[in-house]
Amino acid sequence: MAKTIYEKIWDAHMVYEPDGQDSIVYIDRHYVHEVTSPQAFEGLRLAGRSVRRPELTFATMDHNIPTTNRALPIADILSRAQVETLKRNCEEFGVECFDMHDPRNGIVHVVGPELGLTLPGMTIVCGDSHTSTHGAFGALAHGIGTSEVEHVLATQTLLQKRSKTMEVRINGVIPPGVTAKDIILAVIGRIGTSGGTGHVIEYTGEAVRRLSMEARMTICNMSIEAGARAGLISPDETTFEYLEGRPLLPKNKTRDELVEEWKQWASDPGCAYDMVVELNAEEIEPQVTWGTSPEMVTGVKGHVPVPDEIEDPDKKLACVKALEYMGLEPGIPMESIPVDVVFIGSCTNGRMEDLREAAKVFRGHKKADPVQVLVVPGSRVVKKQAEAEGLDKIFLEAGCEWREPGCSMCLAMNDDRLKPGERCAATSNRNFEGRQGKGGRTHLVSPAMAAAAAVSGHFVDVRDWVYKEA
Amino acid sequence: MKSFTTHQGLVAPLEMMNVDTDQIIPKQFLKRIERTGYGDVLFYDWRYLDDGKTPSPEFEPNAARYQGASILLAKDNFGCGSSREHAPWALSDYGFRVLIAPSFADIFYNNCFNNGLLPVILDSATVQNLFKEVRATEGYTLTVDLENQKIIKQDGAVIPFDIQPFLKQRLLNGWDQIGLTLRHEEKITEYERTRALVYSRRA
């Protein structure tokens, strides 16, 4: 029978499927970061347990670390303690850790793929909801809680029940100026933040096939914002090419052997999904969120909604509260909204292509005067490559700040945060109240849209941008 | 883990859909390396005024009549967003034992069961009706009987609810998940010997 990639991976990782209970699923890769792991390691210690397969486990520090001078110790005592605790736990339990000073350090969901640790057909977990990112490689990847982190550390398995499957098919070709970020925001706008609950999404269709790996990661990354357990894209030539020569690929097989293995994971033609959603890529505009949930989104040529026109009482109330929090008048054009801060980075849009796109918009332009612009690469590898391509100069000349890698203002756990009332165009994934700092107002956009807003001082349609050559 | 059988408690309403875990517990409180002590900062940004101390009069669960509540009545997609288990830690540290909503986000729902917290899913109309009753009656309590899968109102009316049998057993018995899984250790070892993906080991 024709199987979906989800069914193939699920079946291949079944350790034990007891009647009426959750199944025991084997985990091939476990990523760990400083925020959601200390209590898990402590639990192991208290129970006298060890990490079952430390060689399948990799840790990085990303959430708490400063994006300014790394030579200085972290000023915040609690952040420092958390980072040091991770380091100590990794040493004690024999887990490899890319600490703040390691050249491989960066955001966990940027680091895994770029090192070649994320591979097709794997099951991957991390105590972090954006683990869905790794699904871009055709790996079944999802976020787990700290108790489950402990469970995976101790047993290399996870208790799971089979999910339903949802195909999100993006037909056609995306127009110039429209990016993966706009596709996924449009999908979330369509199905809502709980639209994927209980499902694993597989993204298919011509537009998805044409996307690069980095763009696919952007899409899978935000599957969680659609409520899905995971997002997946079947592996293909684009996947295999991306993986070519990655430093931590398995060394016991030739490339051809690996590709043969990887190929088998793709969904079979004619497989069936529990639910199908279709979008036409040609109709997708650059997206901007206006509210405090990623589903509160519209095209850049659109307007802030008018609550009185919303019938559903819950949605109406949510809209009223969101507009109040966001300080927006109903009905105004999205392009009229000014920004104070622009944040380019995160595990959604902190990779090379994102920085290249943003740099292309900035080239030959200056940021608008009062706007603060933070450009934060997703990893040290990304930072180095961007500098080799001279992108840092373009950013600096445009008046942006070029920072050290980390999660930074995506969740504002370190010092990078909005002040109350500040309005930010962000390339990250969550516009929740206070996400980027208490009282801060977040609008989610693509890197190109963020750069264009930085130069213009308000949102503009990047499809009309006048690019300047160097 | 704490087990859960029946619970009777005061109900507090939180009428807002898509309550995310950033709201349940903001990031500045995720820096601690312990599992306890998060109750005081539950719903921090909504619960307190800008000084971070004075309870906000606008946050409904702050009302005097809801103090001591142990059952939270919520709306659709409660617990969406980040996977932080700090969210159920904070809810349970505050004193909640039961959450009632029309739907919960997946990771959060799962995390509740690892912390002795019972999330009950009821249809929207029933939840909406409970909101009405809670507000109309000071001291509104419910009894939640997990074994028999029912919620009993003060007037004796019964609302049945569904729950997956295994999740129910987990809570009733307060099972240690890791211990349970390790009872099947020979199956894990066998899997590793025969089926674990070769490329998942770095040679």
Ligand code: SF4
């Ligand atoms: S960049 Fe943001 S979303 Fe991604 S892992 Fe860091 S905090 Fe989470």
